[in-house]
Structure formats: structure tokens, C-alpha cells
Amino acid sequence: MLADGTKVWLNSRSTLTFPGSFKGNIRNVKLDGEGYFAVTKNVEQPFIVETNKCNVKVLGTEFNVMAYAADSVWETSLLEGAVEILVPGSNNSGMRLEPNMMASLKGNRLVKGRIKEADYFLWREGLLCFNDISVRDMIEKLKLYYGVDIVVNNTRILKNRYTGKFRTKDGVEHVLKVLKLNNKFTYTKNDETNVITIN
Incomplete structure (x- = not known):
């Protein structure tokens, strides 16, 4: 559990880097691997998961991110709430997901679809x-x-x-x-x- 009450489950060979407490106007963590997040809601302090390919910005939600640095696959799946996916260095404004939706990175393009398998x-x-x-x-x-x-x-x-x-x-x-x-x-x-x- 993180300092703000957010719960995180990490899959094998995964690491999460995070501060002892969140200060400022964002809650920022870095993920290499796969993690499932149940984020404590805080409208004034968005929660951002940084990965080597994309960032996921949330206010309060449950979602999964797969982003192993050594693998070409990047995807996120949203179970509850809403998330916005941002591609660093990209000119587009990002992609918003709704519950039971997923997004994956194909080259430099985000592709949205329904969660295939619970x-x-x-x-x-x-x-x-x-x-x-x-x-x-x-x-x-x-x-x-x-x-x-x-x-x-x-x-x-x-x-x-x-x-x-x-x-x-x-x-x-x-x-x-x-x-x-x-x-x-x-x-x-x-x-x-x-x-x-x-x-």
C-alpha cells in the first residue's frame, strides 16, 4: 500500500519506484513490468503511472498496466473509473478509457478495444x-x-x-x-x- 492508501499488486519480475509520501500536485510512480492499481481518489492530486512507453493518468480507479521495458508489448486495461493515456513526445492529446476497455501500443499508435478476458x-x-x-x-x-x-x-x-x-x-x-x-x-x-x- 502506498502512502495515499493506493493498493498495488506487482506481477513477477516487476518493479515500482515511488516516494515515501506524495507532495505537490501529482502522485507520480514509475513501473517496469506489470502492476494492478486500486487508486485512492483525489481530484486535486492526480495519480500518474510512468512507464518506458506511455503514462497513465488517473483520479481514482482500478486498472492494470503491462509495460516490461525488455518487452515490446505495452497495454493497459481499465476495470473501474477512468484513465487517460499519454504518449510522451507525442503531439496527440492522449486517449481516454472507460470501464471494461483496454488500450495497447502498436508502433507509436494507441489502439482501443474491449477487455478480452477477465x-x-x-x-x-x-x-x-x-x-x-x-x-x-x-x-x-x-x-x-x-x-x-x-x-x-x-x-x-x-x-x-x-x-x-x-x-x-x-x-x-x-x-x-x-x-x-x-x-x-x-x-x-x-x-x-x-x-x-x-x-
């Missing part, structure tokens, strides 16, 4: 949820969540699709063992280099 936010409760996702995209998420490098030599599995839920505490190898049930592959893990190779 289960996506269950990471706060220690669950990884995949809904009809390609194995290629699933592996990218596993790399982010578990901080491992995954090399895929068996590229035929990458276009396959998967739906399922996993407890994060069970680890990446548990996910791979379950994935192997429907996809024919083997894997090895080098503990010294933290690399998993899928053959």
Missing part, C-alpha cells in the same frame, strides 16, 4: 491464465513471468493453441509438462544458464 487479471491471485493463445505467445509470457530463456527448436508446436490455468508457484517446468500432453516435444533445462530448450 481471467487475465488472476495473476494477482497467483494464477497464469491462457485462453486460446498460441504456444508462441504462451512461451513469451512464460519467459517474462519466470525469468528464463526458452529456446524452441521444435518450431511446429508454435502455431498450436492452448487454453488453461496454472498456479505460478508450480513453476515453468510444470507448465511445460502439461503442455507436452497435447504437443509432442521434449525439453531440457540448463540450471547454470537458466535456459530451457524445447526439441
Whole structure:
């Protein structure tokens, strides 16, 4: 919990930089990774989440931001309230979201849409949820969540699709063992280099 009462949940491999107390006319934090925010309302002191690609400005709301500096994906999803997304260095005035909407950055352009999957936010409760996702995209998420490098030599599995839920505490190898049930592959893990190779 932050000094103003705002609650923050951070996903794996995520960091949040914030002051001990908020002074001045804004409440400013910096996020690298993924965070879910339940912001305490204060009309006179907006809350701003800075990331490496976009900033999210709110007054009081619940929203999720995914902005890993090492990843090309940037997106935010709004569950309650309203947010404004600002692209630093851009000439446009930003984009406003309403509840159950999301925005993602495609190149230098913000794209708005409806939240596709409510289960996506269950990471706060220690669950990884995949809904009809390609194995290629699933592996990218596993790399982010578990901080491992995954090399895929068996590229035929990458276009396959998967739906399922996993407890994060069970680890990446548990996910791979379950994935192997429907996809024919083997894997090895080098503990010294933290690399998993899928053959």
C-alpha cells in the first residue's frame, strides 16, 4: 500500500519506484513490468503511472498496466473509473478509457478495444491464465513471468493453441509438462544458464 492508501499488486519480475509520501500536485510512480492499481481518489492530486512507453493518468480507479521495458508489448486495461493515456513526445492529446476497455501500443499508435478476458487479471491471485493463445505467445509470457530463456527448436508446436490455468508457484517446468500432453516435444533445462530448450 502506498502512502495515499493506493493498493498495488506487482506481477513477477516487476518493479515500482515511488516516494515515501506524495507532495505537490501529482502522485507520480514509475513501473517496469506489470502492476494492478486500486487508486485512492483525489481530484486535486492526480495519480500518474510512468512507464518506458506511455503514462497513465488517473483520479481514482482500478486498472492494470503491462509495460516490461525488455518487452515490446505495452497495454493497459481499465476495470473501474477512468484513465487517460499519454504518449510522451507525442503531439496527440492522449486517449481516454472507460470501464471494461483496454488500450495497447502498436508502433507509436494507441489502439482501443474491449477487455478480452477477465481471467487475465488472476495473476494477482497467483494464477497464469491462457485462453486460446498460441504456444508462441504462451512461451513469451512464460519467459517474462519466470525469468528464463526458452529456446524452441521444435518450431511446429508454435502455431498450436492452448487454453488453461496454472498456479505460478508450480513453476515453468510444470507448465511445460502439461503442455507436452497435447504437443509432442521434449525439453531440457540448463540450471547454470537458466535456459530451457524445447526439441
